[in-house]
Amino acid sequence: MKSTPYNLIMSALYNGKKGSRPPAASVTSIVCHDLMDASGVSFPEAHVNSEAMAELALAGHEIIGFDTVMPEYSVHQEAAALGCDVDWGSRDQMPDSRNAPYADFSDVIIPENILEKPSMRVVLDAISKLRRHVGGRVAIIGKVMGPWTLSYHMAGTQNLLLQVGLGEKDKVVKMLRQLMPVTIAFAKAQFQAGADIVVLADHATGNLVGSYHYKDYLLAIHQEITSQIEGPLILHVCGNCLDRIELFADAGFDGYNFEWQVDSKVAVAKVGHRICLVGNVNNAQTLLQGTPDDVRKQVRYAVEAGVNIIAPECAIPLTTPIENLKALVAAVHEGY
Amino acid sequence: MTGTLEQIKQAVISGKHKEIETLVQTAVDEKVDLSSIINTALIDGMDVVGQQFASGEIFVPEMLIAALTMQKGLAVIKPLLKGKDSKSKGTVLIGTVKGDLHDIGKNLVSMMLEGAGFQVVDLGVNLGVEQLVDKVTEIKPDILGLSTLLTTTMPEMQKVISVMRQRGLRSSVKIMVGGAPVDAHFAEKIGADGYAKDAAGAVQLARKLVSGN
Numbered sequence: 001m002k003s004t005p006y007n008l009i010m011s012a013l014y015n016g017k018k019g020s021r022p023p024a025a026s027v028t029s030i031v032c033h034d035l036m037d038a039s040g041v042s043f044p045e046a047h048v049n050s051e052a053m054a055e056l057a058l059a060g061h062e063i064i065g066f067d068t069v070m071p072e073y074s075v076h077q078e079a080a081a082l083g084c085d086v087d088w089g090s091r092d093q094m095p096d097s098r099n100a101p102y103a104d105f106s107d108v109i110i111p112e113n114i115l116e117k118p119s120m121r122v123v124l125d126a127i128s129k130l131r132r133h134v135g136g137r138v139a140i141i142g143k144v145m146g147p148w149t150l151s152y153h154m155a156g157t158q159n160l161l162l163q164v165g166l167g168e169k170d171k172v173v174k175m176l177r178q179l180m181p182v183t184i185a186f187a188k189a190q191f192q193a194g195a196d197i198v199v200l201a202d203h204a205t206g207n208l209v210g211s212y213h214y215k216d217y218l219l220a221i222h223q224e225i226t227s228q229i230e231g232p233l234i235l236h237v238c239g240n241c242l243d244r245i246e247l248f249a250d251a252g253f254d255g256y257n258f259e260w261q262v263d264s265k266v267a268v269a270k271v272g273h274r275i276c277l278v279g280n281v282n283n284a285q286t287l288l289q290g291t292p293d294d295v296r297k298q299v300r301y302a303v304e305a306g307v308n309i310i311a312p313e314c315a316i317p318l319t320t321p322i323e324n325l326k327a328l329v330a331a332v333h334e335g336y
Numbered sequence: 337m338t339g340t341l342e343q344i345k346q347a348v349i350s351g352k353h354k355e356i357e358t359l360v361q362t363a364v365d366e367k368v369d370l371s372s373i374i375n376t377a378l379i380d381g382m383d384v385v386g387q388q389f390a391s392g393e394i395f396v397p398e399m400l401i402a403a404l405t406m407q408k409g410l411a412v413i414k415p416l417l418k419g420k421d422s423k424s425k426g427t428v429l430i431g432t433v434k435g436d437l438h439d440i441g442k443n444l445v446s447m448m449l450e451g452a453g454f455q456v457v458d459l460g461v462n463l464g465v466e467q468l469v470d471k472v473t474e475i476k477p478d479i480l481g482l483s484t485l486l487t488t489t490m491p492e493m494q495k496v497i498s499v500m501r502q503r504g505l506r507s508s509v510k511i512m513v514g515g516a517p518v519d520a521h522f523a524e525k526i527g528a529d530g531y532a533k534d535a536a537g538a539v540q541l542a543r544k545l546v547s548g549n
Contacts, residue, residue, distance in 0.1 A: 096462075158400065158439070161397045162397070162400050162404075165396075165397030165398055165401040207395070207516070208395060208396050210394070210395040213395065238516075284490060284517035284519070285519065285521070289522070289525070317491070317517075
């Protein structure tokens, strides 16, 4: 019996059930110059135009062979809707915010029609287009930012971390709680638009903050978020998060996208029975600078360790050679 | 070490930014040698903080407060150094490469280098190759420090070094690189003189690069 990409991803997500082979997923951006050239769709159009967004996501499946389509490449869709002045970048540059509108930690004003703001609508429309095109056959992945990442955008990253250092917990938690409904509303809307899974990126990054910060500031909020969103959620947090990986499982996420710095055998031993592990092919050294054989070795190591879904550890560098992404897919097709 | 110096060092380590100015002023009033206040108390305190960060005991929020504390302490001493022999250990031009607006790591490195006696010219973020190379020509620093957080912008570092080679500037300045996706292998590959994994390591590297050892 031959499984579809959709079935492989969904069965791997739910309790790590094995299909005929491990699936390969694009839970963060897998867009590189080669893929833009091959598909004829480029940044920044693919951040702001739903047709271009969907086309580029589809190229990740049709040209490279990922078992998923994921149409959101930036981390600034919500930030733009919340009042950040977002520079949508260029073919060579990812989007970024030019300002932090709530650096003074005043009350965040959430627009009533936030889901209709262009930067949010474009993602929902792209997901619906993908649903019509590949729904039920290829897993459609949406993406939302969690309140910690949104607070970086609202207050400025250094400013937020400084307040944490100063022990201004009330101030920080107030902002997190004001932003939490945006995360929930956008995730629910993405499921309604046709997403099968939503990635929740919340950059309480290893090396930047500690597990004690995650526990003090974010764990309870993540538990509320996961209890209010019914569809499957994959958490993405960069950096070495081995010290808090069990807390991610406690938070109620269905999956966790982790980095190469965490040994996949150790991750599987710690939480493999509680959460679907997604990762963890290294970006900088392997996908960007390595050979297809280097990529294959990492994929096979992760598969043998018991990682459920194979994926890059984070958004890939734009100059990543497409051959290395194809090598990732080829390596999962070798089976278990 | 005198009691006050030890108290200053501990204040930096535990980020007591509200108390540091009074403590440093007390040391000044006690006629403690100014260079001892800087080197034995403030810089040594920051070195301990750097070690704690490197070993994962503390994280960026605590590091930022420690750096803030050190800066406040230095601000008390700086006016007193005017006219005295306070030779800079070297000039460091530092910035985050084009396409990257992240600056926490770069800011921490700047603060630590300043504390360690370097003159730091911080150019900010999202710096184009031409902009960086022009500034190297203008300022003639001893060290150029390049930072990136994003894997998407790593290739920009290589471009800067290539253009400096083309213009015959490469041998006039040491280049150190850092940031989450960067490692020693990458630094070597693009032709940088060194890589440091964190702010404390960057200070050690800068000391090594200017000493020529």
